[in-house]
Amino acid sequence: MHSSNHIIKFTDDTTVVGLISKNDESAYRVEVQRLTAWCRANNLSLNVEKTKEMVVDFRRAQSDRSPLDIDGSNVVIIERILSSCITAWFGNCTVSDRKTLQRIVRTAEKIIGVSLPSITDIYSTLCNHKANSIVDNPTHPSHTHTPLTHTLHPPVIWKEEQCTSPVEGSGRI
Template sequence: MSKIQAVQPRPRLQTNMADERMAIRRRQVRASLRFYLCRLRAVKTTPLYPSLQPEVQRRSCLIKSDTRRLDVTELIVDFRRCREVHTPITINGAAVERVSSFRFLGVHLVEDLTWSVHTNKTVKKAQQRLFFLRRLKRFGMSPRILRTFYHCAIESILTGCITTWYGNSTAYNRKALQRVVQCSEQIIGGELPSLQDIYRKRCLRKAGRIIKDSSHPSHKLFRLLPSGRRFCSIRSRTSRLRDSFFHQAIRLLNTS
C-alpha cells in the first residue's frame, strides 16, 4: 500500500527590498520624465525659459545617476505676431535640438498645431492593417470575426486620442480617414460606425467623466446656466480654440 505524502507548500519568494525600491524609483523617474522628454513649450511670456532650464538640468542629473541617456527634442509653439529669438535649453553643455514635430503618446504634434502629419501617419498605418483584413476574408472567416479584427486592429488606430485632434482636423484629412472605414466596410460586407459618430460619443463620455469628477482640473469649465439645463459656452476668438475638445463637448452636451 503506497503511502500518501502530504504536499508541502512552497515557500514564498523572498524579494530583495533594495531592488524593489530601485525599481519603484526608476518608474517614478520615468513617469516624471514622460513630459520633459518630449517638452511642448507653448510660449506666451518671455520668462518661461529661465524657469525651465534648472528643472531640465535636475531631471538630467537624475537620469545620469540611473545610468540612462537623456534623448530629448524641443518643440516651440508660438503664435505671437512679434516673435522673439528663443534661447535654446542646454543639457550637460549641449543645446537641445529643435524640431518641427515629434510623437508624444502616439500623437504627432506639430509646431503650428495642425493635424495633417498625424492623420497621414494614421491613415498609412491603418492601410497596412487592411492587408491582414483582406487575408482573413480570403481564408473564409465569418463577418463577426472580421468585424472583431477591425475594431481591435484598425479602428483602435484611427480613433487613438480622437478627442484631441479630430475636431481641428481638416475636411480633407477626415475624408482620408473615413475612406479607410469605407474600404473596411466593403471587405467585411456590413456597416461600420463612422469616425464622426465615434468622436461625438467619446466626447460625451469624456465630458461626463469630467463633470462627475469634482477634483478634475477642467471640472470648472463645465458650468450650468441658472436654468440648470444647459452648460455655459466658453468664449473663443479663433477657430482653433472653438473646435477644441471642451468647446465641442459643451456644444454636444447642449444639443443632446
C-alpha cells in the first residue's frame, strides 16, 4: 500500500482514503484497482452502483478529474458532502455547536495548510444560492410561495434631491 493511502474497513463497508498531491492520482487509482482485484480473488463482489467517490479539494482552481473506473463502470463522484445538506441542519444548531464546528474547520485549515471559509459563510452563501434557484425556477414547488426577489436584491431608491453618493449629506444633484 502506498503511504498516502489508507484502507478503512467496517463490517461490509470498505473505504479507501488517498491523499492526492501535485495532481498525481496514480497511487490512489492503483490502490482502488488492487482492492478490486483482491475482492475478485476472494469471491467478493463490489456493488459499483452503491460505490461513491468523495472528492475533497480545497484548491482555488480545481482541475477536471476523470471518473474512477471499477470493472468497466464509472463511479459517481460526490464533491460536497458537508455543503450539500448544511442548509437543512445548520440553522438549527446551537451557538455551542457552531463554535465546535468552526474549531473543526480551523483544525482542518492547520492540517491542510489552506484557509477555508467559515461554516457561517458557507451556510449563508448556500442559503442565498438555494433561495435564488427557487426564485429563478418557476417549476420549483416553492416558487409561488416565496416572494423573495425584493429581499435577495433590495432596490436602491434615489430621490432627485439626493446626492449621487449613498452617504447622507455628501452632496446634491
